[in-house]
Amino acid sequence: MGHSDFLDMDQQVLANAWASTLPTTINQADQAEVWPDEGDPSALRVTIHTAGHQDYSFDFKVGYVDSREVHVELIDVEKAGQSVDERTDIIQQLALDYKRHIHECAQAVQSITNH
Template sequence: MANDKLQIDQNELAAAWQRTLPEWIKDADKCEVLADESDPSALRVTINTAGHQAYSFDFKVCYVDSREVKVEVVDVEKNNVAIDERTDPMQQLIQDYTRHIHECAQALQQLTHA
């Protein structure tokens, strides 16, 4: 398992995610993917929902190995104010976006799986 580490530059990976993730989320939603400066095997993903809801979801996406990612919710904001993400509607959105992030990771496997 130790040799199943990511073999791709973190910034290159973030750029690939930035290109690919919009294909998996709603057309009107916006996303930003950055390399996590404190963790070389992680990315920071921010998804801003469309419409007047103005929700912003921050996720940390860690590569467990070259194929599998672990997704953590870091923060949820509405109109730039942190809100409680434990409510049912928020949990539903978080589950949807988490699924889309996993789908994106699968779509990028030819890049990440050496």
């Protein structure tokens, strides 16, 4: 069994599972989009739009290490459509928070990916 054995699952099916699960793990007002990573068959792309006046969007790459573990990488942060410095405290804090939610989502999606 290679490390992609679980990806007998269609990437789009996986993305759909994430898209329906992620909103339950993030703040209700935040919005999430999930789609397959075109360059990596074992990865998804996740964009989370922060609710409220901040108008940030966080772009993550979520790569499956195996069927239980994901590696979450922050690709880009934009505010009102412009890239912003991701080293600021507020961005770091939000990113950390979202990463935690993404890991929670991975756990929840497991029930779908594991049968």
